[in-house]
Structure formats: structure tokens, C-alpha cells
Amino acid sequence: MSTIDWIVLCGFTGFIVFFGIWKTHKTKNTDEYLRAGKTSSWWVVALSIMATQASAITFLSTPGQAYVDGMRFVQFYIGLPIAMIILSITAVPVYSKLNVFTAYEYLEIRFDLKNRILGSVLFLTQRGLAAGFTIYAPALILSVILGWNIHTTIILMGLLVILYTTIGGSSAVNKTHILQMIIITAGMFTAFFMIIAFLSKEISFIDAAHIAGKMGKLNVIDFSFNLSDRYTFWSGLIGGTFLMLSYFGTDQSQVARYLAARNITQSRMGLLVNGLVKVPMQFVILFIGAMVFVFFQFVTPPLFFNPVETKNIKSGNFSEQYIALEQEYGMLHLEKKNIISEMVNNNSVSEISYQKKLLELEQKGNQVRDEAKLLIKKNNPSADLNDTNYIFITYIVNYLPLGLIGLLLAAILAASMSSTSAELNSLSSTTMVDIYKRLINKNGTDEHYLKFSKLATVGWGFYAIIFALFANELGSLIEAVNILGSLVYGTILGIFLTAFYTKKITGHSVFFAAIISELVVLYSYFFTDIPFLWYNVIGCILVFLISSLINPVITAKTKSKTIR
Amino acid sequence: MHDKKNRTDDSPPLFGSWKIIYSLVIIELIILITLFFILTKVFS
Numbered sequence: 001m002s003t004i005d006w007i008v009l010c011g012f013t014g015f016i017v018f019f020g021i022w023k024t025h026k027t028k029n030t031d032e033y034l035r036a037g038k039t040s041s042w043w044v045v046a047l048s049i050m051a052t053q054a055s056a057i058t059f060l061s062t063p064g065q066a067y068v069d070g071m072r073f074v075q076f077y078i079g080l081p082i083a084m085i086i087l088s089i090t091a092v093p094v095y096s097k098l099n100v101f102t103a104y105e106y107l108e109i110r111f112d113l114k115n116r117i118l119g120s121v122l123f124l125t126q127r128g129l130a131a132g133f134t135i136y137a138p139a140l141i142l143s144v145i146l147g148w149n150i151h152t153t154i155i156l157m158g159l160l161v162i163l164y165t166t167i168g169g170s171s172a173v174n175k176t177h178i179l180q181m182i183i184i185t186a187g188m189f190t191a192f193f194m195i196i197a198f199l200s201k202e203i204s205f206i207d208a209a210h211i212a213g214k215m216g217k218l219n220v221i222d223f224s225f226n227l228s229d230r231y232t233f234w235s236g237l238i239g240g241t242f243l244m245l246s247y248f249g250t251d252q253s254q255v256a257r258y259l260a261a262r263n264i265t266q267s268r269m270g271l272l273v274n275g276l277v278k279v280p281m282q283f284v285i286l287f288i289g290a291m292v293f294v295f296f297q298f299v300t301p302p303l304f305f306n307p308v309e310t311k312n313i314k315s316g317n318f319s320e321q322y323i324a325l326e327q328e329y330g331m332l333h334l335e336k337k338n339i340i341s342e343m344v345n346n347n348s349v350s351e352i353s354y355q356k357k358l359l360e361l362e363q364k365g366n367q368v369r370d371e372a373k374l375l376i377k378k379n380n381p382s383a384d385l386n387d388t389n390y391i392f393i394t395y396i397v398n399y400l401p402l403g404l405i406g407l408l409l410a411a412i413l414a415a416s417m418s419s420t421s422a423e424l425n426s427l428s429s430t431t432m433v434d435i436y437k438r439l440i441n442k443n444g445t446d447e448h449y450l451k452f453s454k455l456a457t458v459g460w461g462f463y464a465i466i467f468a469l470f471a472n473e474l475g476s477l478i479e480a481v482n483i484l485g486s487l488v489y490g491t492i493l494g495i496f497l498t499a500f501y502t503k504k505i506t507g508h509s510v511f512f513a514a515i516i517s518e519l520v521v522l523y524s525y526f527f528t529d530i531p532f533l534w535y536n537v538i539g540c541i542l543v544f545l546i547s548s549l550i551n552p553v554i555t556a557k558t559k560s561k562t563i564r
Numbered sequence: 565m566h567d568k569k570n571r572t573d574d575s576p577p578l579f580g581s582w583k584i585i586y587s588l589v590i591i592e593l594i595i596l597i598t599l600f601f602i603l604t605k606v607f608s
Binding site (some may be wrong): 042078082084085088089209210212213214216218219220221222223263264265268269272275276279280 | 606
């Protein structure tokens with residue numbers, strides 16, 4: 001990486017950390033630390049919500065996902081705008097009226113203490129692990145680019161985020177989110193326009209879209225109803241809505257963003273603007289991935305995108321076999337490139353005969369890649385064979401001009417810092433408000449609770465770092481995070497929906513229903529092939545149904561005990 | 565007083581009613597899905 005890129009990267013990153021500390025180091029009470037003093041405008045809330053969701057994983061893994069699997073992942077977000085509307089109508093007025101610090105406080109007001117603790121513990125478990133992923137992702141980039149030890153990189157990255165989040169709390173999170181979203185948006189559009197500019201030397205933009213489409217990368221919408229298919233319109237609409245309802249309505253890392261708004265209107269507008277912007281934003285990021293795929297039809301891509309594993313195998317016993325596969329892959333690529341050139345020159349982008357040939361060659365290329373992966377596994381049994389997360393970063397580092405590499409890396413780091421800081425802040429709020437202040441020390445001073453909140457931020461930061469150190473063999477990062485979320489989100493959402501929409505169901509009923517539902521979701525994950533998005537639906541509906549069914553029995557028993 | 569008014573005021577800053585804003589979000593989603601469908605069909 002050049003000096004200019006280093007200056008850009010360190011300049012942006014350093015400024016964000018400095019700005020966060022400078023603007024918020026005078027935070028004096030828990031309200032400022034945990035809810036930014038409830039002073040935020042709708043546009044700050046909207047940016048903060050987007051920055052929290054847009055982690056480095058979004059930038060690293062999503063374009064790679066489009067490169068490998070096409071753009072169908074965008075369907076995952078179809079339920080988001082609907083969820084934003086439902087939450088604006090239901091959750092926002094309730095939280096606003098009760099003036100809560102965390103979403104789980106509401107569960108005690110509506111049900112009882114054990115439901116509040118259950119909700120908090122499920123959140124802390126899931127979000128604590130997810131925070132590990134959001135630190136791991138950018139550390140992975142830096143370790144690959146700089147050749148640093150990944151463990152050292154994770155620790156350094158984690159400490160940087162812990163520093164400003166601990167000092168400024170929610171105020172620092174919100175203020176830095178504004179800067180981070182500016183850098184993220186600039187990085188995203190720069191990547192988009194650069195890839196289009198590079199392509200235009202060889203082909204037109206429309207030709208590029210045809211090439212991507214013919215090779216299965218513009219498969220944005222699939223209306224087929226197939227339960228075994230992970231991303232379809234229906235799984236996105238139904239499962240996605242449930243997941244987004246749970247994520248934005250019950251996950252404290254997001255709830256805290258709109259609890260910081262100065263009134264109910266600002267909270268609602270923040271959510272709805274996110275509903276308007278998120279789907280097009282994901283589309284653009286995935287489209288960048290599809291265009292990177294087209295770019296690599298004219299430039300030979302590496303046989304395997306992880307440079308560390310490639311270097312390992314080339315210096316090991318299977319070097320000759322691997323180089324032979326590289327040559328075979330290169331020949332197939334050349335043949336494919338010639339067909340594409342012929343297709344474009346003849347203005348025949350719509351001809352099916354070309355598409356058949358291209359898909360055939362693509363399949364052969366994939367077979368060669370599979371053989372290469374087998375060799376890599378033989379050479380190093382602990383090697384990670386999923387190279388999806390290295391695709392976009394390979395393009396950035398090797399093909400973007402000076403200065404822009406630094407900008408893109410700064411955008412990725414900004415995305416990581418924005419979501420990690422929101423996660424640490426929300427983990428700290430929940431630990432302090434729902435566990436420490438509620439169960440352990442009810443009579444502390446505000447100063448004491450502020451100190452505890454800061455300590456909790458540091459504690460969760462270290463927990464996340466430790467998890468990140470073991471996260472490098474879990475496949476595609478973005479999927480891993482979403483799968484993890486789906487394992488508990490359905491149950492949590494079921495508890496909240498029962499709270500919002502029923503009046504008679506008691507705390508005992510919903511608690512037992514939640515335990516049974518969570519066991520069913522875990523069974524589905526370990527012993528069935530049901531795609532993970534459906535866990536949100538299963539968990540939520542089961543809590544609602546089971547609590548409705550057992551409620552008359554439990555209520556009768558409670559009454560009978562009371563009479564005795 | 566000002567703070568209390570801020571916390572209870574519930575009229576949207578644009579378009580006069582929340583129903584209109586909710587409708588806009590849904591209309592945008594329908595337009596996007598339609599465009600995605602066209603994109604998928606045209607380029608595949």
C-alpha cells in the first residue's frame with residue numbers, strides 16, 4: 001500500500017476516533033452515556049441506524065456474495081421497509097411513552113422480571129458474539145494486506161473501538177456515526193463509479209449488465225416458493241420481515257438509536273428513512289459485486305482469492321499440481337474472454353448459444369477451483385476454503401488507483417467501527433440497566449452507574465475480541481452473523497409481539513412458550529435443512545401460539561393457588 | 565414546557581400525515597421489486 005493510501009486511511013480513521021473523544025469526553029451522566037441525552041434529530045437517528053447495520057461485513061462479504069451467488073441476496077432486505085412501518089406504529093410509541101433505556105425494561109412492565117431477564121440474556125449472548133464478528137472482519141483485511149498476524153490485528157482494532165466508545169458512550173456513537181456514514185457513502189459510490197469506469201474501456205455498461213445476467217449474477221428476484229432455497233422473494237418478504245422486526249424492534253443496538261431521538265416523530269422518521277434507503281443501498285453494493293465479476297472476465301482472477309493459502313500451497317508439496325490447475329484455469333478463462341469479446345463485438349449479447357458456452361466454461365472453471373480447494377485442504381487441513389470474503393478486497397488492493405485504496409479501506413474500517421461501537425454501547429446499557437441496576441445494585445448513585453457502564457463497555461469489548469480470535473473458520477461472514485441472529489431473534493420477537501398485541505397472556509405463559517420455542521429453533525438448526533430465515537418465523541409464531549394455548553391452564557393454576 | 569412539547573408532538577415533518585409517509589415507503593418498495601423483476605428477466 002502506498003504512502004498516500006496510508007495517509008488517507010490513518011487520517012480518516014484517526015479523525016473519527018479523535019472527533020468521538022473530543023466531542024463527548026465530558027459525558028457526565030447515564031442518560032447522556034446510554035441515550036445521548038435524548039437530543040437526536042431524525043436525520044441523525046436515520047444515519048445512526050444505517051451505520052449500525054452497515055458493518056464492514058456488508059462491504060467485504062456482500063460484493064463477494066454477488067460474485068459467487070449473484071444478486072439474489074438483496075431479497076433478504078425486502079421485509080425491511082415493512083418492518084419499519086410496523087415498528088413506527090407499534091414499538092416506537094410504546095418505548096417513547098414509557099421513557100425506557102432498553103427494550104427489555106418494557107418486558108418487565110408488561111409481563112414480569114423473568115421475561116425481562118430472558119430477553120436481556122438472549123440479546124447479550126447473541127450480540128456479544130456478533131460484536132466479535134464485526135471486529136474480526138476488518139482485522140481480516142488488514143492482516144491479508146499488511147501480512148500482519150490476524151490475532152494481533154484483531155486485538156489492535158478492538159482496542160481502538162473500545163477506546164472511544166468507552167469514553168463517550170451513546171453520544172460518541174451517534175456523533176461518529178454521522179462521519180462514518182459520510183465516509184461509507186463516499187467509499188461505496190467511489191467503488192461503484194470506478195468499476196464502471198474500468199469496464200467502459202472494454203465494453204459498455206449495458207453489455208456488462210448483459211454479461212453478468214447471462215452468467216447468472218443478476219438474479220435479483222426469484223418468486224418461486226421453495227423452502228430449501230435460502231434467498232427467495234417469499235423468504236425475504238416473510239422471514240425477512242420477521243427478522244427485521246426483531247432486529248430493529250427488540251435488539252438494543254438498534255433500539256438505542258431511536259431511543260436517543262428527542263421525540264416520537266424523530267424516532268419514526270429515522271426508521272422510515274432507513275426503510276426508504278436500505279434496499280437501494282444493498283442493491284448498489286451487490287451490483288458492485290456483479291460488476292467485479294464482469295471485470296474479472298477480462299482480467300484473469302486468482303484461482304483462489306485467499307493470498308495466504310495460495311502462498312502456502314505454492315511453497316508446499318502440492319505446488320506443481322496447483323500451478324498446473326492455475327494454468328488450466330487460465331486457459332479456460334482465456335476461452336471465456338474470447339467468447340465474451342466475440343459476443344460483444346457481434347452485438348449478440350442476447351444469443352442463447354453464447355450463454356450456453358459461457359455457462360459451460362464457467363462450470364468447468366468452478367470444477368478446477370474445487371480441485372484447487374481439495375489440494376489446499378490436503379496441504380493444510382485447517383485451511384478456510386471459503387474465499388468469498390477476499391474477492392472484493394483483492395479487487396480494491398490490486399486495481400484501484402492510489403488514494404482510493406486508502407479511502408475504500410477507511411470506509412470499511414468506518415463501517416466496522418460504527419457497528420462495533422453501537423454493539424458495545426448497547427451491550428453495556430443492557431448489562432447495566434437490566435442486570436446490574438435491576439438485580440445486583442438497586443441503590444447506587446448515577447456516578448456509580450456511569451462508571452459501571454464504562455466498565456461494562458470495556459468488558460464486552462474484550463469479550464468480543466476473544467470471540468473474534470476464534471471466528472476465522474465460520475464460512476461467509478455475513479451469513480454467519482445472520483444465522484446467529486436468526487437462532488434467537490424469532491423467540492425474542494415472539495415475546496415482544498405477544499407483549500404488544502395481547503392483553504391476557506401472562507408472564508409465566510410467555511416465558512415457558514419462549515423456552516420451548518427456542519429449543520425447537522435450535523433443533524431445526526442442528527437436525528433439519530430449513531433455511532435460517534425461516535427460524536425467525538418459526539420462533540416468533542411458536543411463542544405466540546404456545547403462550548396462547550397454555551395461558552388458560554397456567555392462569556387457572558395460578559388462580560387456584562391464590563384461592564388456597 | 566418546550567421539552568415536554570417536543571416529546572409528545574407526533575406530526576410528521578413532511579406530507580402532513582403518517583399514513584402518507586407509510587404509503588410512500590410501500591410504493592417505493594413495490595417500484596423497486598418491479599424494477600428488480602424486470603432487471604432479472606431482461607438480463608438473464
